[in-house]
Amino acid sequence: MIADLIAPADIDAARTLIEACGLAFQPGYDDLVGVHEQGSLVAVGARAGRVLKMLAIAPAQRGGPLLGEIVSALVARGIEAGFDALFVFTKPAYAAAFEALNFTLLAAREQAVLLEFGNGLKHWLAAHSDGQHPGRNGALMIDGLTFSASHRRLIESAAGRVDHLYLFATAEDCRQQMADGVRDLINVVVLDLAQYRIDTASFPTYFLKVSDPVEKIRTELDATLFATRIAPFFGIARYFTGTADDAAARAIQAQGIAVCAISTPPPGDSQ
Amino acid sequence: MKIQRKGQAGTMQSSDLMVIVEPADGLVIEIESTVKKQFEHLIRARLEQVLAKHGAEGARISVNDRGALDYAIEARLETALRRAGGLS
Numbered sequence: 001m002i003a004d005l006i007a008p009a010d011i012d013a014a015r016t017l018i019e020a021c022g023l024a025f026q027p028g029y030d031d032l033v034g035v036h037e038q039g040s041l042v043a044v045g046a047r048a049g050r051v052l053k054m055l056a057i058a059p060a061q062r063g064g065p066l067l068g069e070i071v072s073a074l075v076a077r078g079i080e081a082g083f084d085a086l087f088v089f090t091k092p093a094y095a096a097a098f099e100a101l102n103f104t105l106l107a108a109r110e111q112a113v114l115l116e117f118g119n120g121l122k123h124w125l126a127a128h129s130d131g132q133h134p135g136r137n138g139a140l141m142i143d144g145l146t147f148s149a150s151h152r153r154l155i156e157s158a159a160g161r162v163d164h165l166y167l168f169a170t171a172e173d174c175r176q177q178m179a180d181g182v183r184d185l186i187n188v189v190v191l192d193l194a195q196y197r198i199d200t201a202s203f204p205t206y207f208l209k210v211s212d213p214v215e216k217i218r219t220e221l222d223a224t225l226f227a228t229r230i231a232p233f234f235g236i237a238r239y240f241t242g243t244a245d246d247a248a249a250r251a252i253q254a255q256g257i258a259v260c261a262i263s264t265p266p267p268g269d270s271q
Numbered sequence: 272m273k274i275q276r277k278g279q280a281g282t283m284q285s286s287d288l289m290v291i292v293e294p295a296d297g298l299v300i301e302i303e304s305t306v307k308k309q310f311e312h313l314i315r316a317r318l319e320q321v322l323a324k325h326g327a328e329g330a331r332i333s334v335n336d337r338g339a340l341d342y343a344i345e346a347r348l349e350t351a352l353r354r355a356g357g358l359s
Contacts, residue, residue: 065284065285068282068283068284068285068337069282069284071283072282072283072284072289075283075289076279076282076289079277079279079291080277080279084293100305100337101283101335101337102283102303102304102305102335102336102337104303117335118291118333119301119303119333
């Protein structure tokens with residue numbers, strides 16, 4: 001039977017089980033639940049927002065119904081909390097166990113995989129199908145909190161090289177400014193990747209070692225998700241970036257999307 | 272019968288299914304199943320039968336099935352409909 005783990009002794013037991021499974025206990029969750037058998041904790045799992053994490057089953061109990069029991073409880077609570085789809089980030093070796101529970105593999109790299117429960121990505125794409133345009137299209141990510149004149153010149157320069165340019169803002173504040181700032185550019189579409197952009201805040205690290213290059217793993221997983229699931233839907237064949245040789249650019253290029261280095265043209269040179 | 276809110280029932284255990292019912296335009300059924308290739312049409316037929324029996328409309332029915340039998344499908348769907356306010 002599923003129990004909430006709230007008392008310090010229960011949390012300690014959870015930490016011990018999680019660590020025994022080669023994972024790390026990572027505080028910061030909405031639910032921490034477990035299953036006891038004959039007085040000892042044999043299965044545990046947590047939910048932080050839409051992300052399930054720290055799923056651990058005692059070695060002797062693996063292959064049985066416990067993972068399904070824990071995941072059912074966490075998914076039910078996630079749906080109750082208003083999320084239509086839930087994520088699991090984990091080691092590639094565990095992907096199959098979640099696929100058997102009807103999770104869909106969204107992105108896979110050597111050290112990390114992302115799986116989703118529910119048809120969230122399918123619904124997100126369907127909701128943005130009016131943004132689909134035929135042609136040889138490009139993508140440009142805009143970092144930063146404000147939309148500036150140099151962003152505008154960069155966008156004009158990129159938009160001139162493709163049929164349609166998709167703009168992705170990493171910050172919500174910037175997205176609105178950007179939508180206003182490019183309204184007159186007819187072949188530019190502003191999109192919000194929402195939860196399908198894996199940022200530092202949403203990426204759990206409980207399944208990685210302290211010595212792992214966490215930021216590189218996150219960036220590559222994010223870029224792979226974008227290149228394999230988002231870009232094909234919008235016919236994105238070119239990816240514009242200022243830094244063509246970073247981990248994200250290499251991961252995107254590996255999926256057959258041309259990476260184009262682009263630099264901000266000086267003022268007055270935008271035509 | 273109109274679906275008024277989100278309702279769910281069931282689990283992801285083997286031989287069970289999890290059903291989520293939520294308000295939507297029209298009647299949409301989405302099925303994920305470990306036996307999708309062989310049995311999707313039968314699961315869908317069973318769901319449609321239960322939905323028709325209760326005259327359910329304006330709902331998205333998301334089903335995650337792990338090889339549940341007919342009576343489990345019926346019971347889980349009816350429970351989810353009831354929780355969604357679609358059954359009295």
